[in-house]
Amino acid sequence: MTGSTRGVTSDERGVLARYASFLPVTPATPRLSLQEGDTPLIAVPRLAAWVGVSELFVKFEGMNPTGSFKDRGMVVAVAKAVERGARTIMCASTGNTAASAAAYAARAGITAVVLLPRGKVAGAKVSQALAYGARAIALDTGFDAALDVARGLTARYMVELVNSVNPHRIAGQATAAYEICDILGDAPDVLALPVGNGGNISAYWAGFRRYREAGYTTSLPVILGGQAAGAAPLVLGHPVESPDTIASAIRIGRPASWETAVAAATESHGEFRAVTDAQILEAYREVARREGIFCEPSSAAGVAALRDSVAAGRTSADATCVCVCTGHGLKDAQFAPGLDDQAAPLPATVEAVAAALGLAERS
Ligand SMILES: *Cc1c(COP(=O)(O)O)cnc(C)c1O
16 A cells, blocks of 8 residues: 555544454444543643643543543443444433443434532533534532433433443443553553542542553552542542532542442552642643643543642652543533733733833844
């Protein structure tokens, strides 16, 4: 094939194609893909200085097709649902799961029903789910009760549950751990990430263990789970009745994957750390300003937790660390600075703008 300028089509990319041998893929599994996965692992030296470690990378999961890591697991869950003949999938969601389910249902030609806690989902995520053609139902409750309804419905009716309690979701999400190891050549010393339902931390831990068992790596990371202080059941050790935080993607009081999340933290010699909304928003701004990576506020909880852990002397400054930034900043930009906060408008002249900026004239 000389002189061909043809690239790789979507069927040959994505997590089902790339990590088929690590996934529950059979000849009957449709090769569904929106080219999810293969997200950047970015060396972030200026952020490392702020966090207080010598070597830090951001795994930017906002670069997935719908803007969050949920796509890795959703592609597997939807492909398996289609393989079994399902025509409708369902999830409860704080937003990103709904957007992802809606996209992969559209791609597979089936229907997605998403149950959303009313007034608690970032607007762009609702728009995404609706744009992909999902049937969206607002429920007058928080996420935890919405998940109870989704579980009840899917147990009784002909609809497939695609929340992260679906094991195919976890299997797909584990591919992010494989990618990190493939790039670094071994597992990092520390992996920090935000934790809501606990599905993702469980998936990473399963992925790192599986890769070591397969002989691709020699070590396992310490896993650090960041929870918002107002929604920190895994730090407190008991459910939180009315979880409260600006980080809407992790505003969860009863994590569905409680046991496996706790196992990931304890078996890896890691822990859960609570970080305040102020710490989360500070980390969110530093990630963007220092490195040009715009993630959503929830995504920065892992960065905030790592910095807190270093300051407390729990994480050594010479550890090689990876922070997972789970979703894209454009999804939940209400806490980003707006132009109106900056300054009053100027007259539209070269002189006025030059004076305001204090620019030096060309000689
Ligand atoms: C879903 C989500 C989380 C939390 O992941 P869990 O698997 O529920 O712990 C964190 N950040 C973002 C952006 C998410 O969409």
